[in-house]
Amino acid sequence: MTKEKIAIVKIGGNIIEDEVVLKQFLQSFSKLEGKKILIHGGGKRATQFASKLGIASKMVDGRRITDKETLEVITMVYGGLVNKKIVAQLQANNTDAIGLTGADINSIQSEKRPVKEIDFGFVGDVTQVNHHGIDTLMTAGFTPVFCALTHDGNGQLLNTNADTIASQIAIGMSEIYATSLYYCFELKGVLNDIKDKESVIQKINSKTYQELLAAGTISAGMLPKLENCFDALQKGVQEVLIGNTTLLSKENNLHTKITL
Amino acid sequence: MTKEKIAIVKIGGNIIEDEVVLKQFLQSFSKLEGKKILIHGGGKRATQFASKLGIASKMVDGRRITDKETLEVITMVYGGLVNKKIVAQLQANNTDAIGLTGADINSIQSEKRPVKEIDFGFVGDVTQVNHHGIDTLMTAGFTPVFCALTHDGNGQLLNTNADTIASQIAIGMSEIYATSLYYCFELKGVLNDIKDKESVIQKINSKTYQELLAAGTISAGMLPKLENCFDALQKGVQEVLIGNTTLLSKENNLHTKITL
Numbered sequence: 001m002t003k004e005k006i007a008i009v010k011i012g013g014n015i016i017e018d019e020v021v022l023k024q025f026l027q028s029f030s031k032l033e034g035k036k037i038l039i040h041g042g043g044k045r046a047t048q049f050a051s052k053l054g055i056a057s058k059m060v061d062g063r064r065i066t067d068k069e070t071l072e073v074i075t076m077v078y079g080g081l082v083n084k085k086i087v088a089q090l091q092a093n094n095t096d097a098i099g100l101t102g103a104d105i106n107s108i109q110s111e112k113r114p115v116k117e118i119d120f121g122f123v124g125d126v127t128q129v130n131h132h133g134i135d136t137l138m139t140a141g142f143t144p145v146f147c148a149l150t151h152d153g154n155g156q157l158l159n160t161n162a163d164t165i166a167s168q169i170a171i172g173m174s175e176i177y178a179t180s181l182y183y184c185f186e187l188k189g190v191l192n193d194i195k196d197k198e199s200v201i202q203k204i205n206s207k208t209y210q211e212l213l214a215a216g217t218i219s220a221g222m223l224p225k226l227e228n229c230f231d232a233l234q235k236g237v238q239e240v241l242i243g244n245t246t247l248l249s250k251e252n253n254l255h256t257k258i259t260l
Numbered sequence: 261m262t263k264e265k266i267a268i269v270k271i272g273g274n275i276i277e278d279e280v281v282l283k284q285f286l287q288s289f290s291k292l293e294g295k296k297i298l299i300h301g302g303g304k305r306a307t308q309f310a311s312k313l314g315i316a317s318k319m320v321d322g323r324r325i326t327d328k329e330t331l332e333v334i335t336m337v338y339g340g341l342v343n344k345k346i347v348a349q350l351q352a353n354n355t356d357a358i359g360l361t362g363a364d365i366n367s368i369q370s371e372k373r374p375v376k377e378i379d380f381g382f383v384g385d386v387t388q389v390n391h392h393g394i395d396t397l398m399t400a401g402f403t404p405v406f407c408a409l410t411h412d413g414n415g416q417l418l419n420t421n422a423d424t425i426a427s428q429i430a431i432g433m434s435e436i437y438a439t440s441l442y443y444c445f446e447l448k449g450v451l452n453d454i455k456d457k458e459s460v461i462q463k464i465n466s467k468t469y470q471e472l473l474a475a476g477t478i479s480a481g482m483l484p485k486l487e488n489c490f491d492a493l494q495k496g497v498q499e500v501l502i503g504n505t506t507l508l509s510k511e512n513n514l515h516t517k518i519t520l
């Protein structure tokens with residue numbers, strides 16, 4: 001039996017920052033036919049609010065530490081401000097959206113990252129995606145909109161990377177659906193030369209990925225995203241594309257397609 | 261045919277402030293049998309965060325004005341921080357909660373309050389409760405948790421009184437269910453003497469309400485709550501009780517029962 005199609009779409013922080021770009025993007029998302037799920041981060045808004053509240057961003061080896069106060073800001077900004085604004089805009093587009101964290105309908109459980117050299121604080125690594133629960137919402141006609149928060153099942157919310165949430169949801173949904181995963185961000189795709197925005201690498205597979213890695217072509221920021229892409233493909237996701245906000249429109253002809 | 265029962269429970273700001281009290285309350289809520297919906301405000305947390313962010317609370321004639329910045333804070337605190345913490349705690353109690361604003365599944369539409377003598381800003385008066393949508397979630401086994409935000413259907417979130425949201429949801433659900441509405445706050449009920457916390461008026465009906473009003477017994481803060489109670493009863497809600505956090509437990513024997 002052919003599986004029904006589903007689109008899992010992740011939007012990055014720079015799209016959320018710009019109200020005009022976000023609005024246009026959400027219109028493209030609403031026009032996308034069939035079942036779909038949106039995942040967003042919060043990006044700079046959280047840092048801005050933390051700074052206004054006098055909470056310093058704590059970084060260790062270039063990675064953010066989520067202490068109790070930072071988790072509160074993230075819960076407010078990701079789960080409240082950004083998520084609900086997106087839901088309200090999608091409703092205006094006649095997309096019957098429902099905003100979720102991993103705690104809602106126990107959709108994404110995670111465990112607090114164990115303390116090794118670094119204590120990341122309230123950061124969760126995904127352990128389980130409740131794809132049946134999420135499917136129940138979609139079958140009822142609702143379009144889930146996830147922010148980058150999960151929970152441990154014992155009452156604790158945890159900060160989880162939005163790219164990872166997207167790939168984990170895509171993997172979970174691929175049990176039921178033929179799943180496409182779209183990573184939309186400010187660039188047209190993975191670049192050969194970070195200074196040339198047009199130098200999009202149109203196809204990357206496991207072999208060429210290793211070559212790009214060896215050549216130092218992939219920027220540090222792209223590494224975790226690409227690891228998520230390959231993880232998704234290895235675990236049943238059918239299609240993974242990386243591109244800018246035009247990725248969802250039929251006119252788009254420049255993006256990066258990841259294959260195994 | 262006898263309608264199935266449902267409990268609509270609203271908790272006030274003072275319960276949310278105190279983590280221990282909130283935890284105990286949520287355990288009582290989780291133990292409540294049958295279908296149920298929780299509604300919460302955000303109270304002082306929003307004022308505290310607004311103050312920390314340097315946003316002054318604007319009051320006209322003792323009533324808060326919701327400007328753009330205040331709405332953002334409310335969206336963060338009510339829709340993010342408070343709502344998602346409650347959802348995560350309920351999940352830990354094995355209650356399969358789902359946090360909602362009025363924008364999610366278009367559950368509560370409102371219209372921005374018209375400007376007359378006072379411009380209240382981004383405040384919404386409820387125009388429609390999507391009781392079928394809410395029922396779809398409950399029939400799927402989910403327990404809705406609403407915060408005090410609605411939307412206008414055109415992409416704008418609006419601040420709406422949580423007591424009113426509770427009565428409007430109760431009215432909406434009474435089309436399908438035999439509905440009980442519980443207002444839980446810091447007092448044991450409506451008091452005869454504001455200085456005597458034990459002076460609970462155990463029964464108030466339309467006639468005695470008018471007498472209490474004439475005698476000036478009802479405090480200004482209780483008036484809108486009681487108006488919501490009578491509105492709910494007049495529009496099909498079967499039972500309305502006001503009390504403290506013990507209201508949901510079988511041991512509770514002191515509260516105010518409102519009847520027509």
